[in-house]
Amino acid sequence: MSSTADETTIAPTTADDIGRNLTLIRDEIVDTAAKINEQELAALAAHLRQPGQVFVAGAGRSGLALRMTAMRLMHLGLSVHVAGDTTTPAIGSEDLLLVASGSGTTSGVVKSAETAAKAGARIAAFTTNAESPLAKLADVVVIIPAAQKTDHGTSVSRQYAGSLFEQVLFLATEAIFQSLWDNTDEPAEKLWLRHANLE
Numbered sequence: 001m002s003s004t005a006d007e008t009t010i011a012p013t014t015a016d017d018i019g020r021n022l023t024l025i026r027d028e029i030v031d032t033a034a035k036i037n038e039q040e041l042a043a044l045a046a047h048l049r050q051p052g053q054v055f056v057a058g059a060g061r062s063g064l065a066l067r068m069t070a071m072r073l074m075h076l077g078l079s080v081h082v083a084g085d086t087t088t089p090a091i092g093s094e095d096l097l098l099v100a101s102g103s104g105t106t107s108g109v110v111k112s113a114e115t116a117a118k119a120g121a122r123i124a125a126f127t128t129n130a131e132s133p134l135a136k137l138a139d140v141v142v143i144i145p146a147a148q149k150t151d152h153g154t155s156v157s158r159q160y161a162g163s164l165f166e167q168v169l170f171l172a173t174e175a176i177f178q179s180l181w182d183n184t185d186e187p188a189e190k191l192w193l194r195h196a197n198l199e
């Protein structure tokens with residue numbers, strides 16, 4: 001047994017534990033990804049093809065998933081910024097805010113969407129909740145039918161908090177990137193020229 005600083009006791013973890021949970025997580029991801037409306041994803045992809053810069057915004061792990069998306073969109077040649085980064089400029093009326101929030105209620109994220117809307121920018125949102133304040137602000141919404149972060153003990157997912165949303169969010173944006181890329185003539189070598197050379 002080991003204990004963490006606040007006295008949570010963690011019993012030894014076996015290979016069986018890990019295998020069972022790999023299967024659980026894989027199956028939840030497959031089931032949830034299959035339930036996404038592909039027309040919604042295509043509508044969001046269409047917004048990414050329009051002129052203008054792309055700004056991504058999300059809190060916590062939702063925001064981290066969108067940071068990965070931002071890198072791929074940059075590889076495709078789009079002008080992409082992450083909300084909150086030091087060099088991120090103001091969003092304008094030509095631009096797109098790509099935003100993700102499982103709950104659709106996280107205050108900083110909703111505030112970003114309100115600001116983008118006031119600036120006349122388009123808003124594309126990923127959320128679990130079609131009735132959320134975030135969804136209501138968005139021009140295009142992709143519903144990921146996963147648990148929200150405070151849906152403890154729900155039948156939708158046995159994983160902790162918003163993990164399933166965040167995992168499927170990542171896959172959904174990977175599918176969008178792959179589809180956009182498929183519809184270019186650009187080989188991987190050309191995209192790679194855009195990858196950071198200061199890392």
Ligand SMILES: O=C([C@H](O)CO)[C@H](O)[C@H](O)COP(=O)(O)O
Nearest residue numbers: 060061062101102103106161162
């Ligand atoms: O980091 C997160 C948390 O660990 C839930 O799994 C969330 O992504 C963060 O709290 C933002 O929440 P949402 O806006 O509801 O995605």
